[in-house]
Amino acid sequence: MPAAPDFAARVYAVVARVPPGRVTTYGRVARAIGDPRGARMVGWALASVVPGSDIPCHRVVNRVGLLSGGWHFGHPDVMRDLLVGEDVPFADEYRVDLDACVWDPWEDDDSAEGPPRDAGVVLDAM
DNA sequence: GCCTTGACGGCAA
DNA sequence: GTTGCCGCCAAGG
Numbered sequence: 001m002p003a004a005p006d007f008a009a010r011v012y013a014v015v016a017r018v019p020p021g022r023v024t025t026y027g028r029v030a031r032a033i034g035d036p037r038g039a040r041m042v043g044w045a046l047a048s049v050v051p052g053s054d055i056p057c058h059r060v061v062n063r064v065g066l067l068s069g070g071w072h073f074g075h076p077d078v079m080r081d082l083l084v085g086e087d088v089p090f091a092d093e094y095r096v097d098l099d100a101c102v103w104d105p106w107e108d109d110d111s112a113e114g115p116p117r118d119a120g121v122v123l124d125a126m
Numbered sequence: 127g128c129c130t131t132g133a134c135g136g137c138a139a
Numbered sequence: 140g141t142t143g144c145c146g147c148c149a150a151g152g
Contacts, residue, residue, distance in 0.1 A: 007148095026134055036135080037147050043133035044149060062134060069133030 007038065008045035014105045015046070018059045020086045022103035023096050025063050032105035047072060058082040065091060065098040 010033035018024050030038040046057040046069065058079045062068040070076025076094045084090065089097040
């Protein structure tokens with residue numbers, strides 16, 4: 001069994017909570033689950049689930065809003081079309097305007113913008 | 127059993 | 140201000 005199935009589960013939980021028209025970054029998700037250094041693991045988890053699941057992985061972009069994983073969809077254009085279809089503003093052809101649509105897991109709860117001390121943030125939201 | 131790459135991020139020079 | 144490097148954990152070759 002995987003070394004950290006719970007890790008991927010948290011990633012899916014956070015990404016699944018991303019509202020339409022909004023996008024999140026790997027660093028934000030990693031930070032929300034309590035692993036600020038697990039940004040890479042977040043991508044690994046999403047790559048393992050692939051589209052078809054209930055995980056809107058197309059709403060997850062890197063820290064600069066670039067569609068890093070666009071090629072995993074077959075072509076960034078596919079991912080871009082999905083985001084555009086949700087009214088997600090784009091700063092560039094393959095770069096979303098994080099300044100306008102960035103979303104934080106802890107931001108979903110009113111003004112609970114407190115820094116994610118640990119994974120309890122997401123677990124508590126569940 | 128070993129090393130390299132990988133959907134990233136943060137820090138240093 | 141910009142560019143480069145290292146670090147994290149896991150999976151694939």
